[in-house]
Every structure is written in structure tokens, then in C-alpha cells.
Amino acid sequence: MFKSVVLAVLGVGVVAAAGFGLYAYRSPIEAMQPADRPAFDAATIEKGRILASAGYCAECHTAAGGKAYAGNFPIASPFGTIYGSNLTPDPETGIGLWSPEAFRRAMHEGVDREGARLFPAIPFDHFTKMTDADVDAVYAYIMSEVEPVRQATLEPTIPFPLNLRFLQAGWGLLFVDYGRYQDDPSKSAEWNRGAYLVEGVAHCGACHTPRNALGAEKRAEQYGGAVVDSWTAPALTAANPSGVPWTQAEFARYLVTGAGTFHGVAAGPMGPVVHGGIAELPESDIAAIATYLGDIVGAPEADAQQSPVVLASIAAGKPDPAYRQALGERLYVSACASCHYSVPENGVTAARPDLGINSATREADPSNLIHVILDGVAVKEGSGGVVMPAYREALSDSQIAAIAEYLRASRTGLPAWENLDQRVADLRAHVGTH
DSSP: OHHHHHHHHHHHHHHHHHHHHHHHOOOOOOOOOGGGSOOOOHHHHHHHHHHHHHTTHHHHSBOTTSOTTOBOOEEEETTEEEEOOOOSSOTTTSSTTOOHHHHHHHHHHSBOTTSOBOOTTSOHHHHTTSOHHHHHHHHHHHHHHSOOOOOOOOOOOOOTTTTOGGGHHHHHHHHOOOSOOOOOTTSOHHHHHHHHHHHTTTOTHHHHSOBOTTSOBOGGGTTSOEEETTEEEOOSSTTOOOSSOOOHHHHHHHHHHSEETTTEEOOTTHHHHHTTTGGGSOHHHHHHHHHHHHHHHOOOOOOGGGOHHHHHHHHHHSOOGGGTTSHHHHHHHHHTHHHHOOBTTTBOBTTBOOTTTSHHHHSSSOHHHHHHHHHOBOTTSSSTTOOBOOOTTTSOHHHHHHHHHHHHHHHTOOOOOSSHHHHHHHHHHOOOOO
């Protein structure tokens, strides 16, 4: 009897393994020589360039100091480092032999021309929502405008057995909702356009949604905020800790200028997303994205300048002689207040972010605030060329920690951050990939 049970279990296992193997297998797609590629008109190529920018493809496929789209940008994960592949039209090391069909399969299914499964570092779980026409436009741009570069892609450091490509089919089976975006008939055309862009090419959830133990986005916590390369990608929902809720108008302003009046500037990993990324989209698409995100937050448009939180933060920003001897306040007054001090009659302005209301000071994790104090805001980030100096060399770990502690205590009323000196030391030593 026992032997029969064992044999039956083994038989079921063999059948299951065979079934999974058949599911995971994808046949190679025949190579297409450059001379056989279809012709692309200028409008399609330009559309592809804009979509590639909106999807910030170059960011993950260009190594520091390397040629555009030539690959080897390191993408850190809990399982090891994956390197962005060579997306140039080079026929030997890039995708120069890929047909539109092969490119579509990679974008929609996460399978390359040879039939190998791609690691989900490429967000095909988002790109699967893109239309064939949009994917073909990106292909047209890459094949027409991107310089071919001969450069082999580095091997990932994912350990065995997680490095087995066919196992990625199981990941996709569990976590990917394959298929194109479907309009919500209860919503407006603008809302649906925004949802298509946010959930598809822009793949905002890839950074702003927390992930489970297997690296998949937690669908029940979509846009709930997550940690990316030691930065916090804040929640894009009502759970965002900013003192003033995000609104449709604030999203639109931020995505175009890189700065929100009440929400700070686009720094760190968010910098390239806005500058040269999302901002490349036409105004109608930016408005659609803002409509969709504003609806998720659900905050009504209001005069935030009169918000009790804003007024309280402005009042707290005036240096108080009674606390002048506190190290954090002294440092803040000398290094920060000249640019971040608002007055009631003028209110808050985007060029002088109020540090008491944006999420950096109100997150449970102080990393974003510390990053900006350490490395400032470069001219290519932020708002319209307004820069902030870096204090990495000017202030010690304890001094930066004192400023952060002072801001947290005087502006927010939230629990104090713990182990600030150590956190500053860790982030000072951290070498980011953006």
C-alpha cells in the first residue's frame, strides 16, 4: 500500500513537472536581419522616443558613464544584482536581430527572442498593459535612433536555483496579470488614459508599491509606498504622510516642474523620472496622469496655504530665541533657514520648500531628508534650476542628525526618529545607483 502511494505521488509529481515545463517553454523567434525590418515613419519614431522617455528605459539600460541603452546598469534586489541588458540595435550583443514580434513578446510576456524567460527586473508585469502599437513605436525608436553598441551584458549574481530562467514562468503565473489595459467604463476617458500610462509604460507601482518575499508587488497595497535604493518612494494614496494631501493640481505641477508647492522636489531616484522622463509626455497625458493619481488620493482641491498644518509649520519656522542654544536649531538657522523660511503673508512657495509639511520630514524613515542634506539638489533635479548645496563635506553625521531631529520635533509632532547618527553614517557610506 505504501509503495503504491509513493508511486502515485511520484507520478503526480512527474506529470506536474512536465506540465510546468510545457507551460514555461517558449520557442525561439526567427532572427530578423536589419535590412528586413519594416519601415517606420517619423511620427511613429517620435512617439516611441516619448514613450521610452516616459518609461525611463535609458535609466535601467545605461551604465554610469556608458553609452545610452548599452546595458550593465546594476539593479540591486534582495536576491542579487541584475544588470540592465543591451537594448541597442547591435546584432551580436544587443537586440539588432529582434523582430517587432520578438520585442512585443519581451515587453508583454517577459520572454526574449531566444525563448528565455526574463527576470522581473524588467517590469513586464506593467508593460503587458501597453498596446501593440505603443510597443511597436518604442521598437521603431530604438531601431531607428539608438546607436548600436557592442557590449555584452554582465551575468546576474542571482544564486542557484533562483537563477534558472524557466522558474520565472512560475513567478509570472503567480503574480502577473497578463493582458492589455482595459478601460473602466465608470470612469472618464481622461482617467482611463492616466491609468493606462501610470499602470503601463510609466510603471509607477514598481517603485511606489511594497513587495512580498518573492519580489512581487503586493496588489492589496498598490501605491502604498516602498523603499528603493535606500530612498523611500512615498505612498501615492491618502496614506502619504505629507502635511498637505496631494491633489490633481499638485501632481500636475510636480510632474512638469519637478517641484510641488507643498511636497518638495524630485530628487534621488525620482529626479530622472520627472526630468527627461514623464515630462516628455504631452500636456494632455500629464493632465490624465494627474487626474488618475488625484482620484486615488481622493483629496479635494483646496487653498492649502490656509491649512492649519501649513500655518503651524510656517509659525514654527521662525527661529525662537528661547531654543537658540539647541544644536539642531542653531545649525538649521545658519545652514537652512535662509532658503526654507516662509512668512505668513507670502505663504509657501515651490522654490522654498517648507520642510514641515513635505513627506521627507514626516516619513517613518528619515532617509529621504538625510539624503538631500548630504547631497543637496542638483540643477538637473528640483524646480527650474533652483539648487540646494550638499552638506556632505560641511556637516558631520551628528550635526546632520541634529538638524533632522530638530525638524522632526519642531514641525511634525510625530514620534522621534531613532538611531539618527547611525542612519546618517550608513547613508553617507551608501553609494546609490542613481
